[in-house]
Amino acid sequence: MESVVLVIHLFLAIALIGVILLQPTADGGGLTSSSSSMSGFMSPRGSANLLTRATGILAFLFMVTSLTLVILSGAHKPSSILDQIDEAAPVADVAVPTTSDGKTPAESPAKAPTVPVGE
DSSP: OHHHHHHHHHHHHHHHHHHHHHSOOTTSOGGGGSOOOOOSTTSHHHHHHHHHHHHHHHHHHHHHHHHHHHHHHHTSOOOOGGGGSOTTSOOOOOOOOOOTTSOOTTTSOOOOOOOOOOO
């Protein structure tokens, strides 16, 4: 189901981009730039209204499919990568630094640094 909605969503995105690119700009470009003597539906104003209406419908359908995809993806149980860690799995050995007497730095007493006294 999710893959079907995703394919529809992608087709709507491509169609929405195409319809937006066909719309006239403020200087009169786009699909309506040619002068036609036809009146009514495909006149410059009529085609602008058609493209505006198509953009609105495609945008609405795009939002519906977006929300549908969100709802479908939320139906799965959310999981964390921390939940996937096997607690019984052994932890890798890490080399702990030791001092010359074989103790770790936390076990050996701290020695105060010596400062040479002037001669």
